[in-house]
Amino acid sequence: AQKITQTQPGMFVQEKEAVTLDCTYDTSDQSYGLFWYKQPSSGEMIFLIYQGSYDEQNATEGRYSLNFQKARKSANLVISASQLGDSAMYFCAMRETGGYQKVTFGTGTKLQVIP
Amino acid sequence: DAGVIQSPRHEVTEMGQEVTLRCKPISGHNSLFWYRQTMMRGLELLIYFNNNVPIDDSGMPEDRFSAKMPNASFSTLKIQPSEPRDSAVYFCASSLLAGITDTQYFGPGTRLTVL
Numbered sequence: 061a062q063k064i065t066q067t068q069p070g071m072f073v074q075e076k077e078a079v080t081l082d083c084t085y086d087t088s089d090q091s092y093g094l095f096w097y098k099q100p101s102s103g104e105m106i107f108l109i110y111q112g113s114y115d116e117q118n119a120t121e122g123r124y125s126l127n128f129q130k131a132r133k134s135a136n137l138v139i140s141a142s143q144l145g146d147s148a149m150y151f152c153a154m155r156e157t158g159g160y161q162k163v164t165f166g167t168g169t170k171l172q173v174i175p
Numbered sequence: 176d177a178g179v180i181q182s183p184r185h186e187v188t189e190m191g192q193e194v195t196l197r198c199k200p201i202s203g204h205n206s207l208f209w210y211r212q213t214m215m216r217g218l219e220l221l222i223y224f225n226n227n228v229p230i231d232d233s234g235m236p237e238d239r240f241s242a243k244m245p246n247a248s249f250s251t252l253k254i255q256p257s258e259p260r261d262s263a264v265y266f267c268a269s270s271l272l273a274g275i276t277d278t279q280y281f282g283p284g285t286r287l288t289v290l
Contacts, residue, residue, distance in 0.1 A: 091275060092275055093275040093276050095278065097281075103264060103283065103284050104281065105266060105268075105284075107278050107279070107280060110276070110278055112276055113275075151218065155275045155277075157275055162208075162223060162231060163220070163279060165217065165218040166217075167217050168217070
């Protein structure tokens with residue numbers, strides 16, 4: 061089974077609208093971390109937001125928030141007030157306590173913001 | 176503060192040649208990761224070091240690939256001999272520690288083309 065599943069290969073959103081990028085994960089660990097990264101066309105990987113499995117509140121960083129539903133094993137990224145510069149690939153990732161604590165990445169979602 | 180530094184940014188070489196990719200992690204970070212990104216396979220972890228010691232190299236494709244970390248501020252990934260299927264973007268990332276809460280910060284990547 062995939063450890064990280066991003067079911068939306070591509071999405072469009074109108075500028076200034078909010079958008080949700082889906083991410084589900086699979087782990088038997090009780091303690092783990094979830095991350096979102098942005099990869100614009102220039103290629104660099106930019107860290108956006110982190111959620112710990114024991115965090116009771118959803119993480120927020122500016123226009124980014126993480127909708128964490130532990131029972132459903134989902135960690136969706138919400139981008140509010142989309143901007144043209146948000147057009148990029150977005151990767152969800154998980155770090156588990158087992159397996160040398162290495163990070164597993166999803167296949168990514170390509171977001172395009174329409175003016 | 177300087178982020179993760181990688182060199183070269185682009186490398187074009189011919190099949191059979193040796194290729195060396197270089198990485199300088201963020202100062203003070205104890206963990207270093209090498210990833211490979213391709214369209215077909217996404218982002219794959221090749222190897223990771225903790226305190227300069229290789230911890231998990233199960234992602235290294237074959238004996239043609241080798242990685243070293245002689246000190247806390249420098250790592251190399253070497254491919255010898257290179258093959259066209261090695262063409263990819265190679266990322267180096269570092270994190271403060273190897274715990275589940277520790278965010279990995281990525282370098283800009285090296286785009287390798289093997290002709």
